[in-house]
Amino acid sequence: MTGTLTAVREPEPAPPGPQERRAGTAYLAMLGFPVGAHRWYLGHTLAGVLYVVTFALLAIARFALRERVEQDFAPIWTVAVGLVVAQLVLDAIAIPRWARKPSRDVPLPAPLILLLGVLATIFLLPFLLDVLGSAFSGIFGGNTRVGRQVAMMIIAIIGVPLVLVGYIVLMEHTLRHFTDVAQRRIRPWLWLLPALFFLYTFLVYPTYGTIRRSLYNRAGDTFIGLENYRWFFESPNTLTALRNNVLWLVFFTVISVIGGLLVATLFDRVRYENFAKTIVFVPMAISFVAASVVWRFMYVWNPNLPGSKQTGTLNAIIVALGGEPIDFISTRGINNFALIAVACWIWVGFCMVILSAGIKSIDRELLEAARVDGATEWQVFRRIMLPLLAPTIAVVTTTMLIFALKTFDIVYAMTNGNFDTNVIALEMWNQFSYAEYGRASAVAVVLLAAIVPVMAYNIRSFRRQEEVR
Amino acid sequence: MTTEIVGKPRFRPGRWALHLAIAIILVMWLVPTLGTLINSFRTETAVRFDGWWNALTPPYEFTLESYKHVLTRNGMGDAFINSLIITIPATVIPIAVAAFAAYAFSWMKFPFRNLLFVVVVGLLVVPLQMTFVPLQIFFRDAGLAGSFLAVWLAHTGFGLPFALFLLRNYMGSLPSAVFESAAIDGASEMTAFFRLALPMSVPAIASLAIFQFLWVWNDLLVALIFLGPNIPNHPMTIQLANLVNSLGGEWHYLTAAAFIQMALPVTVFLLLQRYFASGLLAGAVKG
Numbered sequence: 001m002t003g004t005l006t007a008v009r010e011p012e013p014a015p016p017g018p019q020e021r022r023a024g025t026a027y028l029a030m031l032g033f034p035v036g037a038h039r040w041y042l043g044h045t046l047a048g049v050l051y052v053v054t055f056a057l058l059a060i061a062r063f064a065l066r067e068r069v070e071q072d073f074a075p076i077w078t079v080a081v082g083l084v085v086a087q088l089v090l091d092a093i094a095i096p097r098w099a100r101k102p103s104r105d106v107p108l109p110a111p112l113i114l115l116l117g118v119l120a121t122i123f124l125l126p127f128l129l130d131v132l133g134s135a136f137s138g139i140f141g142g143n144t145r146v147g148r149q150v151a152m153m154i155i156a157i158i159g160v161p162l163v164l165v166g167y168i169v170l171m172e173h174t175l176r177h178f179t180d181v182a183q184r185r186i187r188p189w190l191w192l193l194p195a196l197f198f199l200y201t202f203l204v205y206p207t208y209g210t211i212r213r214s215l216y217n218r219a220g221d222t223f224i225g226l227e228n229y230r231w232f233f234e235s236p237n238t239l240t241a242l243r244n245n246v247l248w249l250v251f252f253t254v255i256s257v258i259g260g261l262l263v264a265t266l267f268d269r270v271r272y273e274n275f276a277k278t279i280v281f282v283p284m285a286i287s288f289v290a291a292s293v294v295w296r297f298m299y300v301w302n303p304n305l306p307g308s309k310q311t312g313t314l315n316a317i318i319v320a321l322g323g324e325p326i327d328f329i330s331t332r333g334i335n336n337f338a339l340i341a342v343a344c345w346i347w348v349g350f351c352m353v354i355l356s357a358g359i360k361s362i363d364r365e366l367l368e369a370a371r372v373d374g375a376t377e378w379q380v381f382r383r384i385m386l387p388l389l390a391p392t393i394a395v396v397t398t399t400m401l402i403f404a405l406k407t408f409d410i411v412y413a414m415t416n417g418n419f420d421t422n423v424i425a426l427e428m429w430n431q432f433s434y435a436e437y438g439r440a441s442a443v444a445v446v447l448l449a450a451i452v453p454v455m456a457y458n459i460r461s462f463r464r465q466e467e468v469r
Numbered sequence: 470m471t472t473e474i475v476g477k478p479r480f481r482p483g484r485w486a487l488h489l490a491i492a493i494i495l496v497m498w499l500v501p502t503l504g505t506l507i508n509s510f511r512t513e514t515a516v517r518f519d520g521w522w523n524a525l526t527p528p529y530e531f532t533l534e535s536y537k538h539v540l541t542r543n544g545m546g547d548a549f550i551n552s553l554i555i556t557i558p559a560t561v562i563p564i565a566v567a568a569f570a571a572y573a574f575s576w577m578k579f580p581f582r583n584l585l586f587v588v589v590v591g592l593l594v595v596p597l598q599m600t601f602v603p604l605q606i607f608f609r610d611a612g613l614a615g616s617f618l619a620v621w622l623a624h625t626g627f628g629l630p631f632a633l634f635l636l637r638n639y640m641g642s643l644p645s646a647v648f649e650s651a652a653i654d655g656a657s658e659m660t661a662f663f664r665l666a667l668p669m670s671v672p673a674i675a676s677l678a679i680f681q682f683l684w685v686w687n688d689l690l691v692a693l694i695f696l697g698p699n700i701p702n703h704p705m706t707i708q709l710a711n712l713v714n715s716l717g718g719e720w721h722y723l724t725a726a727a728f729i730q731m732a733l734p735v736t737v738f739l740l741l742q743r744y745f746a747s748g749l750l751a752g753a754v755k756g
Contacts, residue, residue, distance in 0.1 A: 140550070145701065149554050149617060156558040156621065161565040168569060172659050187658060188579035195570030195629060198563075202600060202626020203592050209603030266491055276491055278742060280498050285738035286731045287687030289706045293713065293727035294505045297521070311520045313504050345501065353746050377483070402594050409689045413710045425690075428598045432694065437602045444598035455594045462590045466583070 128155060164194060207448075214441035228442035238443070241422040245450075247336050248343075248404040248423065256344045256400055257393065260351020265381065267352070268359050277356065281349035288346065288409030295342045296414065299328040330419045339421060342410050347403065351396045358392030359385065394461070398454050405450050424450075509535050509724035516721035535725035539712075543722065545729050547701070548708040552686060552730075554617055555704050559624035559685045560678055563632050566625060568674070571636035572662050576648055586637065592630040600626075601694050608695065615699030623695055624688075628681050635680075635751055639673035640666050676748025679741050683734050705730040 129151050137147025171190040175183050217224050232238050263280055267273045283291060300312030302325065310316040315325040328338040362385060370380050408425035415421045417430070424447050431440035504521040510531040511524055524530070540546040573579075574586055604623060605614070613619040643666065651661050667674075689706040696702045703711075709726050738745060 146547070146550060150550070152617065153554045153558055157561045160558070160562045164565050164569065168659065168662075172657065184577075185579070188573045188577040188582075191573035191577065191658075192570045192585075194566045195633060198566055198622075198626045198629050199589070199592065202604065202623060203595060203630070206600035206603040207595060210599045210601075213602050263494060266487060266494070269487060270491060276495060278739070279495050281742070281746075282735060282738065283498070283502075284745075285683055285687075285734045286502075287689070287706055287709075287734070289687075289689050289709050289713075290727040290731045293709065293723050294501045296713070297505045297508060297724065298501050309518065309520065311516070311518070313500060313520070313522075316520050316522075345498070350749065353749055357746075357750050406596050406598075409706075409710075412689065413713055416714070425596075425598060428601075429690070429693065432601060432605075433697070437606075441602050444596065444601070447596045448599050451594055451596055455591050458594060459587055459590055463587065 125155070167194070210441045210444050213437060214445045216438050218436055218438050220437060224438070228438045229446075231439060232442050232446060237422060238424075238427055240420055241417075241424050241427045244336055244421060244423050245405060245407075248340060248407055249401060251337065252340045252343050252347075252404045252407075253397060253400040255340070256347045256351050257397055259344060259348040260355050260396065261389075261393070263348060263352045264356040264359055265385070268356065277349075277352065280352055283346040284349045286346065288343075289413045291342055291346055292410050292413035295338075295345070296329075299338060301325055301327040301329070329415060332420050335415065335419050335421050339410050339414055342414070343403070343407060347400065351400070354396050355389065355392055358389045362388050398457060401454050402451060405447060505724050506728060508721065509728050511535075511721075513719070513721050516724070535722050536729070539722050539726040539729065543712060543726065544703075544708055545705060545726050548703055548705040549729065551702055552704040552706075555620050555624075555692065556682055556685045558617075558621045559628070560681045562621060563625045563628040563681060564636075564674060564677055567629055567632035567636050567677075568667065568670075569662070571633055571640050572666050574633070574637040575641035575643075576661070576666070577658070586633075589630050589633050593634060597627055597691065605694065615696055615702060617702060619695045620692065623691055624681075624685050627691065628684070632677055632681070635677050635748060636670060636673055638751055639670055643669050672744065672747065673751065675741070676744040676751070679737060679745050680748050682737065683745075686734050 129148060132151035132154060133144065133148035135147070136150040137144045140146045140150070168191065172187075175187060175190070178186065213220060214228050215223060215225060217227075267276045267280075270276065286294070298313045299315075300310070301315055302308045302310055302312075310319050310325050312325075314328070319325055326334060329335055367380055367384060370384055371377075375383070406425055407423055408429065411417060411421055411423050411426050412429070417423070417426045424443060428440050428443040428447065431437075431443055507521045507524050508516050510533070511521070512530065512532055512534065515524065515530065574582065600623075608614045608616075608619045613622075647665055647669075648661055651665060656664070687706065688704075689710060692704050692707055696704070696707070705726075709723075709730050712723055712726055713720075
């Protein structure tokens with residue numbers, strides 16, 4: 001692949017320059033100092049002067065603007081200084097002799113560009129924020145707060161991709177000092193670094209932190225062993241939450257998968273399939289909170305007094321059919337299923353789309369052959385389609401299981417866990433908002449433990465799929 | 470055409486039952502939204518004492534009062550801008566970060582490549598609840614608690630496994646001959662990425678962008694955790710959830726608030742549904 005082939009393009013004619021410089025000289029030259037004899041002498045002299053001047057400016061600015069810069073941009077400062085140090089260290093130390101390309105031609109000083117970029121960012125940001133901020137606050141009716149925030153957003157969406165591209169360009173630039181073999185070894189890690197940083201900082205490390213925190217007390221200063229878990233498995237409120245999650249796991253998963261399968265098979269047989277699919281699919285774009293509001297109006301209940309009318313759609317239907325109106329939200333034994341129904345209304349569309357793609361991939365002639373042989377529609381479905389769809393059904397089911405375990409928004413917005421509708425994720429939020437961080441962590445760990453089997457299954461099927469590739 | 474064979478009806482009574490069943494399903498999926506939409510254009514007394522279906526018969530009485538009220542007095546207008554400020558960077562940043570790493574995962578060779586990607590697949594389903602306590606403490610110590618920056622960073626971390634998974638699967642399935650011949654012609658990895666891999670992955674990036682956009686726009690939990698105490702920064706989902714509890718007797722305003730919250734995602738969804746569906750299909754871990 002690329003590895004062996006890059007060797008083909010590499011052998012460049014050795015530049016007929018002067019004798020090889022020593023590492024220190026080469027490095028100084030690369031930074032832009034006028035050492036050694038080479039053809040970019042003047043350019044490097046200028047660059048060297050710029051380098052010193054900018055460093056001085058940085059020191060002055062850091063002193064002069066300290067208060068403001070530190071307040072608003074403390075994290076950026078840290079990152080900027082870190083980047084400069086990393087680049088310098090990388091250049092000075094990390095190119096061992098075996099990996100260094102014996103090239104006499106020193107390219108443009110990478111650290112200098114980086115430094116200038118960082119400096120420009122730091123110096124420009126406050127001013128950019130001010131200018132853009134006041135421009136946008138004009139648009140938003142003189143609201144300075146909103147104006148500044150919109151300015152920050154625009155800087156973020158333009159700045160972050162720019163910084164990433166700049167990072168890659170600079171790293172590639174630095175890599176040119178390395179031999180081909182070293183380049184191929186180092187490059188992937190440099191390209192992965194930003195993503196790995198985010199994954200580690202925002203997922204991996206916090207996961208470890210939460211597991212650890214769940215063994216400590218509320219304040220986080222005393223180790224209390226499994227006390228938080230004892231609380232979880234002994235208090236009636238959390239046990240209700242656990243029971244409700246089991247209800248969600250079973251009913252939500254079964255109803256949405258079977259519902260999705262039913263809808264997908266039915267829609268597959270008509271000409272207006274796409275139109276029908278869109279209608280069932282649209283709730284996927286609606287937030288759970290908005291869906292909860294929509295369904296509150298389905299579930300409205302008025303006491304059945306003479307003269308009162310039912311304004312909720314479902315109760316109006318029930319009364320029209322001669323039944324007693326039901327208080328869906330607060331009747332225990334019904335309300336959990338009312339909430340599950342809302343989630344199904346949203347997720348059946350998801351199941352339908354995935355399963356429908358599975359159905360489309362089945363060979364039509366197979367089904368037709370069975371029909372010609374006298375199989376009924378049910379037999380065609382049960383004996384041919386269902387076995388062929390089994391892997392797709394497994395995918396959909398695992399997704400639904402995970403959602404059932406994590407369900408939060410609908411319960412939060414419809415009942416806030418009242419009337420025995422609490423779920424684990426909501427209990428975690430409750431403990432979090434009471435600043436009971438130990439207990440909140442324990443609840444999260446229970447949730448993770450419940451998800452681990454699904455995760456293991458996912459990883460196993462991923463690996464199997466990779467082997468096929 | 471194969472669809473013609475199946476589309477041809479085999480027996481008539483079954484066809485009618487089929488159409489009827491589909492009609493019932495479509496009504497079930499349309500009525501909740503439609504009823505609330507109609508209610509959002511009605512007056513308070515009408516909503517309170519009369520079902521939405523009565524608005525369909527004359528005399529027609531529709532009003533924009535609810536929309537005016539929630540936008541100006543219930544803070545939905547400010548919340549709309551906050552939602553935009555949260556969502557746009559939280560969509561752009563993870564995709565930018567993931568693109569480079571996805572390229573490395575698909576077209577570079579390095580030790581532990583498969584193991585690392587298996588970790589990413591595992592992280593896909595880690596409940597976000599596992600991260601809240603340490604991250605909240607970290608943001609508090611860094612002076613970022615309640616700020617948009619905190620939410621952007623958090624969403625970047627949370628959206629990254631899926632972004633990596635989707636983009637890597639897509640980039641990895643591009644024809645290897647393209648990259649090999651580029652290498653023969655002397656293209657560097659950077660050229661191969663910017664000139665080949667990135668432009669060829671536009672469909673995957675589009676579906677990823679729609680995904681992340683819908684997910685962040687509709688997110689309640691992450692916003693509650695990291696913006697909870699900072700009321701001026703609340704996005705529409707929090708605002709809407711709060712209105713459910715606080716409006717009390719005026720709860721007919723909720724209808725309008727809900728529709729303002731869903732207007733943008735539903736529009737995006739209807740326009741770009743194709744990309745969304747293809748993203749779903751590529752994103753599911755296949756069995």
